[in-house]
Amino acid sequence: MTDSKYFTTTKKGEIFELKSELNSDKKEKKREAVKKVIASMTVGKDVSALFPDVVNCMQTDNLELKKLVYLYLMNYAKSQPDMAIMAVNTFVKDCEDANPLIRALAVRTMGCIRVDKITEYLCEPLRKCLKDEDPYVRKTAAVCVAKLYDINSQLVEDQGFLDQLKDLLSDSNPMVVANAVAALSEMNDASQSGSPLIEMNAQTINKLLTALNECTEWGQVFILDSLANYSPKDDREAQSICERITPRLAHANAAVVLSAVKVLMKFMEMLSSDSDFVSMLTKKLAPPLVTLLSSEPEVQYVALRNINLIVQKRPDILKHEMKVFFVKYNDPIYVKLEKLDIMIRLASQANIAQVLSELKEYATEVDVDFVRKAVRAIGRCAIKVEQSAERCVSTLLDLIHTKVNYVVQEAIVVIKDIFRKYPNKYESIISTLCENLDTLDEPEARASMIWIIGEYAERIDNADELLESFLEGFHDENTQVQLQLLTAIVKLFLKRPTDTQELVQQVLSLATQDSDNPDLRDRGFIYWRLLSTDPAAAKEVVLAEKPLISEETDLLEPTLLDELICHISSLASVYHKPPSAFVEGRAGLRKSLPARSQEAVHEPNANQSGGGATATVIPSQDSLIGDLLSMDIGGPTVAPNSVTSQQQSAAVDLLGGGLDSLTMNNSTSPSGGPSQSTTGLLGDIFGFSSAQSSMYIPPKTVWLPADRGKGCEIWGSFSRKNGQISMDMTISNKAMQPMAGFAVQLNKNSFGVTPARALQVLNPLPVGVSHETSLPLLITGPVQRMEPLNNLQVAVKNNIDVFYFACMIPMHVLFTEDGQMDKRVFLATWKDIPAQNEVQYTLNNVQLNADGVVQRMQQNNVFTIAKRNVEGQDMLYQSLKLSNGIWVLNELKIQPGNPNFTVSFCTFYAVLPHHICTTKYLFFFNNWLFLKIFKLN
């Protein structure tokens, strides 16, 4: 007779039928009915309507029936909280039953019913059960405390269950101890405060270690996991715990082994790495880890992910065990991929031959993902073990000859990296690579191939043809490929300028004019500008010697690795992510490896870096293989020291047409007309109100009128003090209610101005109150050209709404304190600045003599380099530097007694722009300077 019959029920009136059966007098029929109910529940049918009838069956001396009713209650109590109360009496009674099995069952079930009213009644029975004479009941009650904590943590703390649970740690029965430990760890993890509820001391640890020898395999796991959270007070204690745990490595249960490994890995950190004990432990750890690879595939997977961490932390442990990670034909794919990862980590000169022959074997398998990874692994071996590079390259060549599409593409990607590690060594194979050009259809492979062609353009006779062939479908390519193609062609041009001019023009115009991608456009502009102004600098930048790529590109960051070591055998160790990344809620106590304590006594300074002290230095994350392609720009930018005399070399002619039209476009457009700009700057500086002794601060103007700001009115201005630009605002509440929660955001702007901190305003701002606030600004924000240039778009938010307005940054706050140029540099530069960068102007009605002008200008970070008197006229030569590195030189001609000054301005920039957009400024800078800032009429 089987239970499957309970699943087949009549459809119509099913609930009704069950109801009457449940209320039957015959025990047998009742039991059958409950089974049918449970069967329905199991397959997901809603049988909650039968709640009262099922609960009525609860008082029975039949244990099987009781269990089923309890099961039903656990499932439906939450949806029927009021009726669940009916069950409380029976629960309480069952908690006092003579049979421990029933007592335990009752307390276990009650803990699973998440209904507040029932929880209240749970406390008393639970308190009794925690002291029950039968260990089976005590161990069940111990877990029940953790269940209760999950429902109502406050209740557990108030009712003193924590202390009772702590007492159970000294229980005579090892199973009870194990469950108490498990419950405590669970609660510690969930604790709101983040600090452990109960601190372990040496005494409790000792009890746990004793119980470890006697409890079930699962209990051993609970105890070991909780030991891993303990911090021994010194190395002696750490070593003695390690000694007592080591035998667990011989347990048949993989979970016991891994938890023991966790404790050992953690406590080893406290021991001197050259002690005999540590070297003994290192030897002892390898065999159990290897044996884990004979367990079930899922357990193997967990073991491999953990071994991956262990190999990074302590490479010594498994360095001789390469062979056990060889892939078997019937391994599941997830095991294969993990084994491959570890093989690469363990690859060394000693075993590289074997590793390579294995990898070659794998590269001919059928599973595409696996094959790809195997090919990639060959490349990584080449980079990691220098002596093997040649063999790796020839292996890769063999693979390319197979002509299997994805193998070829993957091989080309890794060969590019090999070139980057060993430049000028294996270029003989380029011709073979070029044969496969047509088969490359993946962006990464295409980009890699293009990089290779560009990098070695001088050795590839038909490099121009090859690159040109890619250019045809330029706009259909992936961005990665486009960027690479742009760079490669520029490289080619710099190497062979004679016959590739047309090609470079073509790609520049494709990138700058026809593309929507800002990265591509900006890179295009930079190259264009570089090539047109200073090909020598362009050569230095584009063809700069690149740093070699580092060997270990995918190591975990050391602090993360240390944290994960503390989480060995847990989910975090498999994900290689800290628990906070995938566990909801509590930020969590970050675990970290203990520091070595003893050292501190001998060398007081050795302890500073904590657990990471022994970690090896690892190259920064930005050298990841994935990023390699973009290094032409991002990495080693070689800034030309100062671009001075070569400005007008042939490059301008070279690109003449295009460039001219660009410059013309910008300089001839009378651009936007003056908008609501404040009075001309120089005029302000020169001061019609002359009472100033420090930098000129324009008076505040209305930025946001109250009617547009729903009662919020903002007046503002900008100032510069000690090199700090500030946005000074008066915010007034003219509404009928208090305002709160002010915040500000600046849109991208020409100078990258961005708030240095949050806006600080009286919170709340009462009705009718004005608040003065000053927002310090940085110039490190994103840059985007605005029209007019000093336009700044601001968004201010409060609890009422978000408001947008625009204001003008007065130019002089952007003049930096280090704007004084060396005299000789000034002279040389003045001569060399092309005429088109020079503009003359007349300032009218200035009531100051030359000395007054010098002083006033100095206060505003315009520095006088020299003063001459020529034919009765005072000539002032001045320099200033803008916050984005652009220099402005000017010459002031002052005739004593004549209030009209003549000014000449020159601009140039001496620092290679760190913001791409800066290049564009050149095109319109002159124009703007006069129209917006020195506009006097």
Added chain:
Amino acid sequence: MGVIEKFMPLLMEKEEEGLLTPLLQTTDCTFAYIKYNNLYIVSTTKKNANIALVFVFLHKIVQVMTEYFKEIEEESIRDNFVVIYELMDELLDFGYPQTTDSKILQEYITQEGHKLEIQPRIPMAVTNAVSWRSEGIKYRKNEVFLDVIESVNLLANANGNVLRSEIVGAIKMRVYLSGMPELRLGLNDKVLFESTGRGKSKSVELEDVKFHQCVRLSRFENDRTISFIPPDGEFELMSYRLNTHVKPLIWIESVIERHAHSRVEYMIKAKSQFKRRSTANNVEVVVPVPADADSPKFKTTVGSVKYAPEQNAITWSIKSFPGGKEYLMRAHFGLPSVVCEDTEGKPPIQVKFEIPYFTTSGIQVRYLKIIEKSGYQALPWVRYITQNGDYQLRTN
């Protein structure tokens, strides 16, 4: 309904992407699952759970249920759902595994349903320090059977080089003893011999030993004594692993000639490289063949050859294969003139065998002492057998 509803769709999705791992992450939780027959056994967690424990436990569930219901599949789950609920209740509480020893469980969770008048009691063992054995067991004849079984794992590449060879040994016991007997097992363990000054005797260096939970691990750590109170009936007392450099017991040389579009020919030579007085039984050499091969023809002097198209392999079976012999088999297949699109992998040749009365490692049971307070005499029986483990030889 529950979060489990998301499991199958997610599994299918990952399978399609070829990114299947035993863990599936959703925004709500992580699924950890194993597949057994046509069933997925799934656990869910929202926390940073001990995932090694989860997987070991899932496999343990399978083991317990197999011992309860013989076979677990959809049908047996339906047939026994009430017992399964009861079992789950005892197997774990709030996610913490509790009692997973099926012998002990069977004492208080039975399949027949309980007689109304007698209520079951918890066996002492559930909470005892000895959680795997009940008291009051009685046999008329007290006997212990020890099987020392060594499985040879081998991986050789196509050039005939052995990449890896290891022995995974296990000592399995069948214990029919009354009361609470104390057992002590003596092996020719090298570490023990050296520490007791018998370094010259023939001994074995066990690289990694794993014990059943009944063995007192700290005692072994201290003085290499294997002492324990055994569970009743059948169980695996210990397992060990050692890397060997001995000759592969059965060596296969293969010559495969593929003539594209017409035929493929195999020449397989099997060589037994153990002592002449031993014999391997039930030897099977499984040679993979292309999926589209047809019209098989075989020729061999010894044993029989069968083609199993469903496995894309031929199996050469030799009932009895004495040491120091060499046998030959030839096979011939036709190949279609149209080549199949899918590329096939190159599965290795696999060999199965059993060699009784023989261990590769040379491990020996020196004694098994049985002490019970009633003082009965018990007979230990020992058998040795070596068999294939994961025995793979790659082909060209």
